[in-house]
Amino acid sequence: MVRADLDAVMRVERAAYPFPWTEGIFQDCLRGNYSCWLAEQGGEPIGHGVMSAAVGECHILNICVHPHWRGRRLGRTLLRQLLALGQEQGADTAFLEVRPSNEAAIALYRSEGFCEVGRRRGYYPANTGKEDAIIMARPLFAEWADLD
Secondary structure (H helix, E strand, O other): OOHHHHHHHHHHHHHHOOOOOOHHHHHHHHHOOOEEEEEEEOOEEEEEEEEEEEOOEEEEEEEEEOHHHOOOOHHHHHHHHHHHHHHHOOOOEEEEEEOOOOHHHHHHHHHOOOEEEEEEEEEEEEOOEEEEEEEEEEEOOHHHOOOO
16 A cells, blocks of 8 residues: 555545545554555555554554455454564564454454454544454464464
């Protein structure tokens, strides 16, 4: 992902989430040299992922797939790519946060070896106030690379 992709990234983000990231957040991630990747179809972004890595940890900050492209393993592919990059950058543990209402994402993360390690109360905006964030983590070992 580069700055020129942000209009298309924002279209995907807005289609996928009722409370999308702002363009400014993506700009900050690009400026901060986070790992920002696109999934494309015919040269058009249909999904994206953002990860930061430092001090032995990687943090999956955003995985998004356009609703028309869900159910085709793109989220899993993006997640695995970001985990591999985190491992290449020296991370031995991966962390992420997810809404309790996002059952599909939770199922994906559990199937990839993540488990709940905590909660952030009232972290996400919601239609009726705030929603918690489930904090999930998993170790990054080579033998985990072939999970299906």
